[in-house]
Structure formats: structure tokens, C-alpha cells
Amino acid sequence: MSPPFNQESYLNMELLRFTTAGSVDDGKSTLIGRLLLDCKAIFEDQLEAVEQTSRRKGFSHVDLSLVTDGLKAEREQGITIDVAYRYFATPKRKFIIADTPGHIQYTRNMVTGASTANLAIILIDARKGVVEQTNRHSFIASLLGIPHIIVCINKMDLVEYSEVVFEGIVQEYKKLSSKLDVKDVHFIPISALNGDNVVERSQNMDWYQGPTLLYLLEHVHITGDENHIDCRFPVQYVIRPQQKEFHDYRGYAGRIASGVFKPGDKVKVLPSGFAAQITAIHQVEHGELEALDEAFSPQSVTITLDTDVDISRGDMIVRENNTPTVGQDIDMMVCWMNDKKLVPNGKYAIRHTTKEARCIIKDVRYKVDINSLHRNEQDKEIGMNDIGRILIRTTVPLFYDSYRKNRITGSVILIDEGTNETVAAGMII
Amino acid sequence: MHYYHLSHLHQLESEAIFVIREAAAQFEHPVLLFSGGKDSIVMTHLAYKAFYPARIPFPLLHIDTGHNFPETIEYRDNLVNKLGVRLEVRFVQDSIDKGRATEEKGPNASRNLLQTVTLLDALEELKVDAALGGARRDEEKARAKERFFSHRDEFSQWDPKNQRPELWYLFNARRHAGEHFRIFPLSNWTELDIWQYIAMEKIELPNLYFSHERDCISRGNMILAKSDYLYLREDEKPQRMRVRFRTIGDMTCTGAVLSPAASIDDIIIEVAASRVTERGTRADDKRSETAMEDRKKAGYF
Incomplete structure (x- = not known):
């Protein structure tokens, strides 16, 4: 299968971002290597390098997992340290893989990879079944609101391609997922090493009638993943050309977070609350302004309004009759991502859409034991890789929605004001 | 029901424009690193689209090794004229003359490594706090781990093991004095995406x-x-x-x-x-x- 080059097809290709999660030695890197190899996304010089390294290490086969190794330290230690991004395409879709490490101490990487994903592949070793890490990965996928999950039960070749083993794991996983908020779950028995049901249908599992992994990746219904109902436009940048021709032009540039905007729409500007009407929505085509009949997420556009109200970066343009919550006391789940633990009553910088403010941590309500999924209300110490529920108060009002409803206006990051490091990811409840 | 759908090229374009605008908003002295290669040409095109009808609000910076194809320089000067954008050029030869860099010898000699000296000197001289580059994650295995907003310490070093996590599209540009960022709006593009986009947008290229x-x-x-x-x-x-x-x-x-x-x-x-x-x-x-x-x-x- 070669990538598309015919213009009609590539102009209509969709984009799917997915993340992969598995424990150490579940064969995650091998699976990605297999997908890339069978979709012809590994080039000869890359394959040659991998073959050479495999030989040098004395392996009898080409170690496909080497394809995804990036940094020197990773190759030396044989582990993956950081999220790496991989790309491949079929005639139907272009794929972006956020390849995240399976090591327990790197939960923060999975959260990072999951934050922009439409789909998560969760790998389970057929010999081991559902393990603690599976709980962790599934919980994170649901917490980060990934709409689609594919559970790949790998290493089927090592359990004699047994349907009984597969069905047992499916049942076990369904018990787990019933406790989580996940909507669309699929199960596929695979062998990443041999390629069964990855790109090619397996010759060894006649009992499995479902799609291959690639088929599913190409056909999962993703057009409904965007929120096209609640109109939210965070103002990113104000465009004021200092040129004669555009003397009075004042455009509000940004990327539509959700919803569909049209010229003539009656809108409200937050935080001022001023009402206005959209006069035009522009993009730039062939060096000129092009007026759009409508614009929707995730398009980057420039909006002009009929009144000259004072609007700057961090403000939000919304529909008059559908507004986000405006408030300073915010309840959220956080994933902590820094060696320095959360400081109760500590102050942090906070980023939300295009707005930056400061906040104070008013309360830690509970910590989640992400292996058992229990709430712990006794031990509320939140450190690296912990997930908990907190209450914050911000210096200025934010305009937000719940993360469940809106992944853009429902998400924040917290920043340590001393080190400037990003210390937490927050999902508003 | 009517579904709104953006093709992969339009999604990549929208993402890149968002990143470029974010750089302009969060930094005081950004520059766009321009090499004359197709990726930096696409970047310049996207920057034009991000701010039009205003001009690109930051200069292009070209690190000139003196070993350029003449076609590259001609193309660069035409482009700068057409867009009305400021161009800064710094020369590797000057770094050599000042004794800050030493020319390599032998048949495989190249000024590729020497560029880093000239680049870092230029960033310091121009007080640059954000340098936008056209690097893509699909190019090379170390680049596959890059962030959109990539932090550099006061020695301009990249610390791949200790990168800031980058979540959603919330970019953390906070920095201490002397530090800067490299910004990579084309992170998610592949070589094929670049060419398909050049075709779709009818972007002119050096011959x-x-x-x-x-x-x-x-x-x-x-x-x-x-x-x-x-x-x-x-x-x-x-x-x-x-x-x-x-x-x-x-x-x-x-x-x-x-x-x-x-x-x-x-x-x-x-x-x-x-x-x-x-x-x-x-x-x-x-x-x-x-x-x-x-x-x-x-x-x-």
C-alpha cells in the first residue's frame, strides 16, 4: 500500500491522531514498527540502520522496535524516555502516532500524548491478561477524554492463537471499562511480531471475524469527535495593519475552539459582556483576504465585528445564547508532572486557552489510586505521576466548560513560577 | 446531519498558523529562521497567512554560510521584497574572520557545524527570545522528540531528557533571562505533506x-x-x-x-x-x- 499522491484523494484525506499505551515488553514498539513497515512508511536507509543495529546486538531477526528508538540514552538503555511522534499515511487517512513509554514513572508522557489524541491503542500481553498498568492506561485514556479505544491483545502466537484466551481477556477488560467513562471500545487479537491482524488479516485465527487494526484505524468514525455545537473563539492575536489600505481594519485572530461561526451571528465578548455582530470571517488565500460563509473548529481564522469594542488576547467571543461558565473557583482533576510536589495553598501560574493568570490551590479533595481506581481521601499528597481532584481560585475569571464537553475550553496547565516548568495538567469538572 | 470536516492539509495549516501566532503573542523578539529551503519557504508562506493584512511582525534571519546555491539567494531577495518583511543576514565568514569558528579541512569539509556559532551569536545580538524553524519530526529520530515550543537554556542547549511536557495546545513560553525557545510550527508535517501543500497553495519554489x-x-x-x-x-x-x-x-x-x-x-x-x-x-x-x-x-x- 503506497501513500496517495493523486491530488483528488489527498485533498480529502482525514487526519487521525492516536496514542499507544502498553506495559514494558508488551510489544508496543514492535507493533508501531510493524504498522510503519507494512504501510511502507519505513524508508530503506532507516531499515538498513535498524538491520545493522540488530546484527550488531546479535539478534537473529530484525528488531522492529528499534525503528522507534530515538535518543542516545534510549538506545543505550533499551527503553523509551520521551513521547516520540511518528507519521504514516494510507490513501484514506494520515496518521500521527504519539508513541508514549510504558514505564510507570512516565505516566506524564502518556497524559501528554493522550491530550491531543482521538484514539488510544491499549496493548495487553495475551499471556498476562489485564494487569495493573492496563487499569492505569485505561483510566488515563478516559480521564483525557479520548473518544475511541482499541484494545490489542498481543502475542497471540505465544498462546497458540487461542480464542478462549482472547475472549477471557475481553471479558476481563469489559469489567474494568464499565467503571470508566469510555464510549467506543474495540478488541483485536494480534501478533505484532508476525503481523497477524495488524495490516494483513491473520491466517492463524479463523475464529476472529472482525477488522484488522489498520482497517479500524482507517474507518473509525471521527467526524463527530469535534464539538460543533458550543461556539467558543478564544482571541489569540489582534491584527491591526498600519497601512493606508486597511486603515480601520481590526481583526481578531485565533483558532476556533468549538462550534460553527457565521457572518451575521450575534455574539458576546467575554469578559466585558459587550454584544456585537460578526461582520466577516477571513482566511488568506492566494495573498488576499477570503471571506468565509462559515467557519468551524479547528480552523484558524480572523473575525471582524461591527462595533469597536476593546478586545485583546485572552478574551473570548461566544454566541449570545450559549455561554461558558465564567468563574474564579474551579474544580478539576489534575495529573501532576513534576518532581516538586503540589504545595497546598501554593500559588501557580495557570494557562487556559489563550489566557494566562495566577491561581492558588484551595483544597485537595482526594487522590486517585489509579491501579485500583479508588479515591483516597486520607493521603492527599500529590506528587509526580499522581492524579487527584483539586479546587483552585484564579486571580481573574476564566471562561470555561467542563472537559467532558469541551477539551479545549475545559483544559488548563499549571506552571511553577520559580522554575517556569509545567507542573500539572488540569481537566475541569 | 451535516458534518463539518477539515482535510489533513487544512488541519496542519491551521495548527501551524496557531503556533506561529502563539509565538508572536508570547515573545518579544521572535525571528523566523530562513534557509531558502522548501520548509522555510512554507513557513514564511504560513506566517504571511497568519497576520495578513498586517505584515509578518518579525524579521527573517538567514545564516549565510557563503556556500549557498546562487539560486537560493536570488529567491530569498525576491521573496523578502514581495512580502515587505525585514531580512537579517549573518555570515559564517565573519565568525571565521573573528576567530569564533574554525574552518574544517579535507575533502568532506563543510560549514554546516560552523553555522551554530554564527546562529547563536546572531540570536544574542538580536536579543531573540524565540527562533521559529521549519524542522519536522519525521525528518530524523532526534527531531521526533521535539516540542512545538522547545526550551533552550542560557547556553542554548537542548536537554532532551528533561523537556517540559506539552499538553493540548497550551504552550508554556515562560523563560528566565538569557534563555530562549525554538518554535517548530511544522512539527507534524511530513515531506509529502509539504509537497502536497506547495501544490495546493501554488507556492513558487527555486528551480x-x-x-x-x-x-x-x-x-x-x-x-x-x-x-x-x-x-x-x-x-x-x-x-x-x-x-x-x-x-x-x-x-x-x-x-x-x-x-x-x-x-x-x-x-x-x-x-x-x-x-x-x-x-x-x-x-x-x-x-x-x-x-x-x-x-x-x-x-x-
Whole structure:
């Protein structure tokens, strides 16, 4: 299968971002290597390098997992340290893989990879079944609101391609997922090493009638993943050309977070609350302004309004009759991502859409034991890789929605004001 | 029910424009690193789209090795004129003359590594706090781990093991004095995406990218253009070849490919069928397995 080059097809290709999660030695890197190899996304010089390294290490086969190794330290230690991004395409879709490490101490990487994903592949070793890490990965996928999950039960070749083993794991996983908020779950028995049901249908599992992994990746219904109902436009940048021709032009540039905007729409500007009407929505085509009949997420556009109200970066343009919550006391789940633990009553910088403010941590309500999924209300110490529920108060009002409803206006990051490091990811409840 | 749908190229375009605007909003002195290669041309095109009808609110910075293809310089100057954008050029030769960099010797000598010295000096001189680059994650394994907003310490070093997590599209640009960021709006683009976008947008390119006849030599697996800067070994005799370039850097280390592809559509077909990465034509990456990682840590593009 070669990538598309015919213009009609590539102009209509969709984009799917997915993340992969598995424990150490579940064969995650091998699976990605297999997908890339069978979709012809590994080039000869890359394959040659991998073959050479495999030989040098004395392996009898080409170690496909080497394809995804990036940094020197990773190759030396044989582990993956950081999220790496991989790309491949079929005639139907272009794929972006956020390849995240399976090591327990790197939960923060999975959260990072999951934050922009439409789909998560969760790998389970057929010999081991559902393990603690599976709980962790599934919980994170649901917490980060990934709409689609594919559970790949790998290493089927090592359990004699047994349907009984597969069905047992499916049942076990369904018990787990019933406790989580996940909507669309699929199960596929695979062998990443041999390629069964990855790109090619397996010759060894006649009992499995479902799609291959690639088929599913190409056909999962993703057009409904965007929120096209609640109109939210965070103002990113104000465009004021200092040129004669555009003397009075004042455009509000940004990327539509959700919803569909049209010229003539009656809108409200937050935080001022001023009402206005959209006069035009522009993009730039062939060096000129092009007026759009409508614009929707995730398009980057420039909006002009009929009144000259004072609007700057961090403000939000919304529909008059559908507004986000405006408030300073915010309840959220956080994933902590820094060696320095959360400081109760500590102050942090906070980023939300295009707005930056400061906040104070008013309360830690509970910590989640992400292996058992229990709430712990006794031990509320939140450190690296912990997930908990907190209450914050911000210096200025934010305009937000719940993360469940809106992944853009429902998400924040917290920043340590001393080190400037990003210390937490927050999902508003 | 009517579904709103953006194609993959439009999604990538929207993402890149968002990142470029975010850089302009969060930094005081951004520059766009312009090499004359197709990726920096696409970046400039996107920056134009991000701010029009205003002009691009930051200058282009070209680190001139003195070993450029003449076509690159001509293209650059035309583009700058057309867009009305400011251009800053800093020369590797000046760094050599000042004794800040030492010319490499021998047949594989290149000024590729020396550029880092000139680049870092220029960033300091211009008080740059954000340098936008056209690097893509699909190019090379060390680049696959890059962030959109990539932090550099006061020595301009990249610390790949200790990068800030980057969540959703919430970019953390907070920095201490003396630190800066590298910004990569094209992170998620592949070589094929770049070409398809060039076709869709009808972006003009230097003719080096299209098939033409030129005197070249074969060295190892590489085809190098004959030029005043290329040191010829005794047994090397230039021959007339029909070639084009997949990437454009210095004349001394950019390999050509034998190709009849004369139009963008031809190139898209050729790239789609290609079995070798574009950086496979770059001698600078072939020096060692971690050549790019090592250069990036030291502050390279």
C-alpha cells in the first residue's frame, strides 16, 4: 500500500491522531514498527540502520522496535524516555502516532500524548491478561477524554492463537471499562511480531471475524469527535495593519475552539459582556483576504465585528445564547508532572486557552489510586505521576466548560513560577 | 446531519498558523529562521497567512554560510521584497574572520557545524527570545522528540531528557533571562505533506527543486554539485547529470538525486514512491548515528 499522491484523494484525506499505551515488553514498539513497515512508511536507509543495529546486538531477526528508538540514552538503555511522534499515511487517512513509554514513572508522557489524541491503542500481553498498568492506561485514556479505544491483545502466537484466551481477556477488560467513562471500545487479537491482524488479516485465527487494526484505524468514525455545537473563539492575536489600505481594519485572530461561526451571528465578548455582530470571517488565500460563509473548529481564522469594542488576547467571543461558565473557583482533576510536589495553598501560574493568570490551590479533595481506581481521601499528597481532584481560585475569571464537553475550553496547565516548568495538567469538572 | 470536516492539509495549516501566532503573542523578539529551503519557504508562506493584512511582525534571519546555491539567494531577495518583511543576514565568514569558528579541512569539509556559532551569536545580538524553524519530526529520530515550543537554556542547549511536557495546545513560553525557545510550527508535517501543500497553495519554489542538468560528481552514495566550494579528489571527474534536490542546504553537503521530475505533481509522485528519506541525501547527518542529536544539543537548527 503506497501513500496517495493523486491530488483528488489527498485533498480529502482525514487526519487521525492516536496514542499507544502498553506495559514494558508488551510489544508496543514492535507493533508501531510493524504498522510503519507494512504501510511502507519505513524508508530503506532507516531499515538498513535498524538491520545493522540488530546484527550488531546479535539478534537473529530484525528488531522492529528499534525503528522507534530515538535518543542516545534510549538506545543505550533499551527503553523509551520521551513521547516520540511518528507519521504514516494510507490513501484514506494520515496518521500521527504519539508513541508514549510504558514505564510507570512516565505516566506524564502518556497524559501528554493522550491530550491531543482521538484514539488510544491499549496493548495487553495475551499471556498476562489485564494487569495493573492496563487499569492505569485505561483510566488515563478516559480521564483525557479520548473518544475511541482499541484494545490489542498481543502475542497471540505465544498462546497458540487461542480464542478462549482472547475472549477471557475481553471479558476481563469489559469489567474494568464499565467503571470508566469510555464510549467506543474495540478488541483485536494480534501478533505484532508476525503481523497477524495488524495490516494483513491473520491466517492463524479463523475464529476472529472482525477488522484488522489498520482497517479500524482507517474507518473509525471521527467526524463527530469535534464539538460543533458550543461556539467558543478564544482571541489569540489582534491584527491591526498600519497601512493606508486597511486603515480601520481590526481583526481578531485565533483558532476556533468549538462550534460553527457565521457572518451575521450575534455574539458576546467575554469578559466585558459587550454584544456585537460578526461582520466577516477571513482566511488568506492566494495573498488576499477570503471571506468565509462559515467557519468551524479547528480552523484558524480572523473575525471582524461591527462595533469597536476593546478586545485583546485572552478574551473570548461566544454566541449570545450559549455561554461558558465564567468563574474564579474551579474544580478539576489534575495529573501532576513534576518532581516538586503540589504545595497546598501554593500559588501557580495557570494557562487556559489563550489566557494566562495566577491561581492558588484551595483544597485537595482526594487522590486517585489509579491501579485500583479508588479515591483516597486520607493521603492527599500529590506528587509526580499522581492524579487527584483539586479546587483552585484564579486571580481573574476564566471562561470555561467542563472537559467532558469541551477539551479545549475545559483544559488548563499549571506552571511553577520559580522554575517556569509545567507542573500539572488540569481537566475541569 | 451535516458534518463539518477539515482535510489533513487544512488541519496542519491551521495548527501551524496557531503556533506561529502563539509565538508572536508570547515573545518579544521572535525571528523566523530562513534557509531558502522548501520548509522555510512554507513557513514564511504560513506566517504571511497568519497576520495578513498586517505584515509578518518579525524579521527573517538567514545564516549565510557563503556556500549557498546562487539560486537560493536570488529567491530569498525576491521573496523578502514581495512580502515587505525585514531580512537579517549573518555570515559564517565573519565568525571565521573573528576567530569564533574554525574552518574544517579535507575533502568532506563543510560549514554546516560552523553555522551554530554564527546562529547563536546572531540570536544574542538580536536579543531573540524565540527562533521559529521549519524542522519536522519525521525528518530524523532526534527531531521526533521535539516540542512545538522547545526550551533552550542560557547556553542554548537542548536537554532532551528533561523537556517540559506539552499538553493540548497550551504552550508554556515562560523563560528566565538569557534563555530562549525554538518554535517548530511544522512539527507534524511530513515531506509529502509539504509537497502536497506547495501544490495546493501554488507556492513558487527555486528551480533547484525541479529536474535540471548540472555538472556533478558521485561520492559514495551521494551526488554532489560541482562548485567552487567543493574540494575535488584526484579521481573525481564532474559529469553532466539530470538531477534535482530534495533538500537545499550548503552546496558542499546537499546531495542531488537523479530525477526527471519537472513539476510539483511529478515530485509528489516521486516522493510518494521514494524508498529513502530526504535526509539520506545529507552528508551532515551521515557523520554518526547521533549526528543530529549531538548538533541539536549544542544549539543547531
